[in-house]
Amino acid sequence: MRQAASLVFRTLCLSLVVLVVPSLHAQITVAIHADIHHRFTVGQATLPPGQYVFRMMQHTDLSVMTVTSGDGNLSDEFLVRQSVDSHVPQHIELLFNRYGNNEFLTHVYQQGEKIGISVVEPSREESRLQRQGQTPVEHTEEQEQ
Numbered sequence: 001m002r003q004a005a006s007l008v009f010r011t012l013c014l015s016l017v018v019l020v021v022p023s024l025h026a027q028i029t030v031a032i033h034a035d036i037h038h039r040f041t042v043g044q045a046t047l048p049p050g051q052y053v054f055r056m057m058q059h060t061d062l063s064v065m066t067v068t069s070g071d072g073n074l075s076d077e078f079l080v081r082q083s084v085d086s087h088v089p090q091h092i093e094l095l096f097n098r099y100g101n102n103e104f105l106t107h108v109y110q111q112g113e114k115i116g117i118s119v120v121e122p123s124r125e126e127s128r129l130q131r132q133g134q135t136p137v138e139h140t141e142e143q144e145q
Contacts (some may be wrong), residue, residue: 001023015135016090019049023024026109028056028065028109028110028113029056030050031052031055032092032108032110033053033092034052034053034141035050035143036049036050036052037049038081038103039101040103040105041097041104041125042076042078042101042104042105042123043078043119043123044072044076044123044124045067045076045078047069047074050070051069052067053068054066054108055068060112063079063081063083064079065078065108065117075118075138078119080117081117081118082118083115083116084115085107085116088112089109089111089113090111091111091142092109092111092142093107093108093109093141093142093143094108094141094143095107095108095141096139096141096142097137098136098139099129100134100140102125104119104122104123104126104136106117106119106138
């Protein structure tokens with residue numbers, strides 16, 4: 001009886017691993033192209049309005065993302081972690097925290113994927129605004145693919 005219960009328990013655990021593990025590693029796997037119409041900060045870089053490409057940096061265990069301007073003149077990298085959206089987006093979604101005229105990128109989701117990325121650390125400027133007691137307004141920008 002004890003062996004049967006042990007076998008059932010191991011089978012159940014293995015089934016959970018098979019079901020859960022693939023979804024935990026799914027993240028942004030393609031370049032995300034975005035046309036951003038306002039100045040924004042990501043990591044420690046503040047970037048002007050324009051076209052940008054976001055990519056996961058290879059050989060970083062999906063923990064670093066790069067942002068490059070459409071003309072290739074501006075580039076930066078920032079730390080990210082996996083994030084789960086509350087819904088499956090129909091378009092590319094970029095989420096920002098807005099404090100007055102300052103915009104800070106917080107999340108990126110690819111079209112049709114509930115798993116995306118979250119920026120790991122707020123910038124020094126965003127941290128300063130939070131310490132001053134300012135509360136951000138979160139807003140989402142949808143991008144056509």
